[in-house]
Amino acid sequence: MSKNIFFVGLILTASGLVSPPIALAAGLVYGFTFLHPYHLDAKRLSKLLLQASVIGLGFGMNLQQVLRVGRSGLVYTAAGITFAMLLGWGLGKLLAVTGRVSFLISAGTAICGGSAIAAVAPVAQATEEEIAVSMGTVFTLNSVALLLFPPIGTALHLTQTQFGLWSALAIHDTSSVVGASAKYGAVALGVATTVKLARALWIVPMSVGTAMVQKSNAKIQWPWFILFFCLASVANTYIGVFHAAYPVLRHLGILGLTVTLFLIGTGISKKTLREVGVRPLVQGIALWVVVATGSLALIRAGWISL
Template sequence: MDSKKIFFVGVIIAASGLVSPPLALLAGIVFGFSVAHPYRAESHSLAKFLLQASVIGLGFGMNLHEVIHAGRSGFVYTAISITFAIALGLLLGKWMKIAPKASFLITCGTAICGGSAIAALAPITDASEEDMAVSLGTVFTLNAVALLAFPLIGWWLHFTQDQFGLWAALAIHDTSSVVGAAAKYGPQALAVGTTVKLARALWIVPLSFATAMFTKSKAKVQFPWFILLFLLAAVASTYLPSFSSMYMPLNHLGKIGLTVTLFLIGTGLSRETFRQVGVRPMVQGVVLWVVVATLSLLAIRSHLIGI
């Protein structure tokens, strides 16, 4: 069977609902390391669209009051963690003598929203394709590790669903991996993780404006409109119960879309990805991520923060 057929079979299986999000990601990684990707660019574009559509679909299974409560608490925590992560990441990049633009993108991808932050900030900083490849490769690799490892750590530490959802939202890079890990842990973890993560993702906007002002860039700042649509879906789910028969199928489609998204993201990882990243940027990303994940975990366990 050639790579095109294998790819489409993988997408169909991921969309069948027969496999979990972590397993779909793992299958995608195996594909990426085993064969040449026949649709790399198309797969990347589809993954971005599917992720946003899936998050909106998940909103139809949320209660707005819980969303507001988690979002209000999460906004403060994310502000603190983002400020700390950016300061530490830039210091690490300078100390390790990593190319400034790649270092900045890795730092912001870790601090805010993984690939989404990198995609938003790259044109503003006039980053090269190599800078993009290095930063995205670093973030996506750590995303894969987090999606597989975080639920195991959460169960080992006997985290409640609220605790795990908050930890995943603060410590995992991309929305897709946060939602995937939280969905594996439980429905309440999914609600908290998705909401707090989207509150974290909103920081892309002020950081983009600040970066544009600092670099004097004229690139257009993109607002993540799918977050607003997620909130509107939660409003409908909460205040328009007469249409509830429509919400569950849309919510189910959101979960299936997320699983397909993770498979597509996994197929984008390959041996070439690791060759492009190199040792020092990966070390920067790993050290920064481990510090952020550990400090947020300790803060949650000691009840310094919570939902």
């Protein structure tokens, strides 16, 4: 029965009839109700599909907008990442969270959630258990953010630009950033996606810095999908001969994102929450709340803008 329901969920989320937040909610209900028959396969597929979906969304982006937003958000991004890493280190010490787990949670919060954790974990020589705990913490908070951010933005009367910027700075994973901003509006989606992808580029210096500190020879996982996203933006901006195909590719990216969120939701279960434990979860929540409320206050005050 669980297999049949899983495949029905996949078909519905791929049909375009279900919005990204609903897809995530349905995945969470499934994960908490049934024993996942394809847990590892779904995890691998969601990672690949997320990257392909981001590339697809690139066909709906203007390169000039991507460069402008990335350039103007450079200072905010650098300051935000530094602050999040230092605060995460302090909270980890205070709560006596294992060093590598604390570092992975901080990196995931500071940059781009699961993608950042997956990139720096081998370099930091983290164990499978440490990676699972960090991923579980980040994915749990991602789910909360995806459901809470749009109504909060509406209640506070945030403009679409403000909401897109806040989502990119305060939500962990690219998938959840896109899901939340897509629900808020097209402008919010454009701002959020470009700022978040510019932020994700910091995976590279973070991985290199970690390797230098750890003196690790582990292979650094380069975020190649970001390069292909930029190439898709180049095509959409300057290569008009294929202009009829670009909306189709962008739509496929949105559908892929919706399926990705369903798969991510199915991977979060009661067992996942038990494995995370109390202290790492408290560290992740505290760090995320400070980053989210702090960035929101600065955006509303006009200190952070595009």
